[in-house]
Amino acid sequence: MARKLAVQVYNAGGHLRVVSTKPMPGNQWIQALTSVGCRVEVCVENKTILSVDDILSLIGTKCDGVIGQLTEDWGDVLFAALKKAGGHAYSNMAVGYNNVDVEAATRHGIAVGNTPGVLTETTAELAAALTLSAARRVVEADDFMRAGKYEGWLPTLFVGNLLKGQTVGIIGAGRIGTAYARMMVEGFKMNVIYYDLYQSTRLEKFVTAYGEFLKTQGEAPVHWRRASSPEDVLREADVISLHPVLDKTTYHLINKDRLALMKKEAVLVNASRGPVIDEVALVEHLKANPMFRVGLDVFEDEPYMKPGLGDLPNAVVVPHIASASKWTREGMATLAAQNVAAKLKGYPVWPNSNNIEPFLDESKPAPAAAPSIVNAKALGLPTGDGSKSRL
Ligand SMILES: NC(=O)C1=CN([C@@H]2O[C@H](COP(=O)(O)OP(=O)(O)OC[C@H]3O[C@@H](n4cnc5c(N)ncnc54)[C@H](O)[C@@H]3O)[C@@H](O)[C@H]2O)C=CC1
Numbered sequence: 001m002a003r004k005l006a007v008q009v010y011n012a013g014g015h016l017r018v019v020s021t022k023p024m025p026g027n028q029w030i031q032a033l034t035s036v037g038c039r040v041e042v043c044v045e046n047k048t049i050l051s052v053d054d055i056l057s058l059i060g061t062k063c064d065g066v067i068g069q070l071t072e073d074w075g076d077v078l079f080a081a082l083k084k085a086g087g088h089a090y091s092n093m094a095v096g097y098n099n100v101d102v103e104a105a106t107r108h109g110i111a112v113g114n115t116p117g118v119l120t121e122t123t124a125e126l127a128a129a130l131t132l133s134a135a136r137r138v139v140e141a142d143d144f145m146r147a148g149k150y151e152g153w154l155p156t157l158f159v160g161n162l163l164k165g166q167t168v169g170i171i172g173a174g175r176i177g178t179a180y181a182r183m184m185v186e187g188f189k190m191n192v193i194y195y196d197l198y199q200s201t202r203l204e205k206f207v208t209a210y211g212e213f214l215k216t217q218g219e220a221p222v223h224w225r226r227a228s229s230p231e232d233v234l235r236e237a238d239v240i241s242l243h244p245v246l247d248k249t250t251y252h253l254i255n256k257d258r259l260a261l262m263k264k265e266a267v268l269v270n271a272s273r274g275p276v277i278d279e280v281a282l283v284e285h286l287k288a289n290p291m292f293r294v295g296l297d298v299f300e301d302e303p304y305m306k307p308g309l310g311d312l313p314n315a316v317v318v319p320h321i322a323s324a325s326k327w328t329r330e331g332m333a334t335l336a337a338q339n340v341a342a343k344l345k346g347y348p349v350w351p352n353s354n355n356i357e358p359f360l361d362e363s364k365p366a367p368a369a370a371p372s373i374v375n376a377k378a379l380g381l382p383t384g385d386g387s388k389s390r391l
């Protein structure tokens, strides 16, 4: 028999029961649910990653919707239980949903929400921070300073890589990959080479226009190129940042053979998902190539690092914090709650998940629509901007 977990209850009399597996920042998300008649139960158990059994006990025998986290295994067992408890809606508090078996959810008639857009710039900024930290050896230098090793300026002390005028490679030029590329182009006048399954006309247009602007300033223009393979990007770029979804096509996209193609002094950044890189191969590559550097926000076996990674000075490692700004985390919570609330109320699905701003504007009521439901088509859910009624 599963143990009962501690919960905090909001709007105890609400007729729809919604569970959040974690406390989430801000109040707007609670408001989005209680205002449509939900009783909200937030798990406050002191345990970082909830097991399937933990979540089964939270779902219980009557549950209309759940907001869950990317650390949880949302597969057939949980969706079957949610369905049996009368549930119709689940939302990840994340844009990535590789932890969710969407087919299983669809089989059980459960809508799966995610939180695109609100974290695009925040995540891209952290990727840029990792790029600079790795290229300019910021963490190594900080450790050196704190260890009392600094004896005075030297021509050879912590020499790193200049970014200006170099080439940045993007693998996965979607929302975040494009935002990151723009930062590197505007900030450091880098040229762009990208690989994606689809053409990123937005990125191409931006780099072309920025190149024209630079020319008017008497500066060298920047250029872009769409590569026909990841190999082209890896061979050509001085900095490579990974921003694809994690699926079968991107699992171990960076492996031993592809690492060997990269420049000896390249910088590799990953703020997508850990398994996009074969981390054992990466550790070997970092050991053999001390001037090759990485900046990692995500790891293959989170929360663990592969043996040896944490000892290497040419790796900057942070604990999956790319979306961790106050505005973004509150916004993610709000979008997740609005996905669940809208589905439970029978509202349509917002037609453009690349523009979710109307859901975050606290000065106006949110549209009566679900911001982003990834299996909307498979479930045959209607789309619409919710103009007929408001949340
Ligand atoms: N570290 C963190 O805290 C965060 C990580 N993420 C991760 O970043 C991912 C991307 O997020 P968004 O940019 O919003 O998604 P997006 O859907 O806008 O972009 C993903 C891109 O990957 C491309 N892609 C898919 N398969 C590919 C392949 N085999 N090779 C190359 N490109 C491929 C897609 O065509 C798409 O353009 C999320 O799925 C999530 O896993 C997102 C937010 C925060």
Ligand SMILES: O=C(O)C(=O)CO
Binding pocket: 070, 093, 094, 095, 096, 097, 119, 322, 323
């Ligand atoms: O949204 C995601 O996919 C994350 O990794 C957390 O921000």
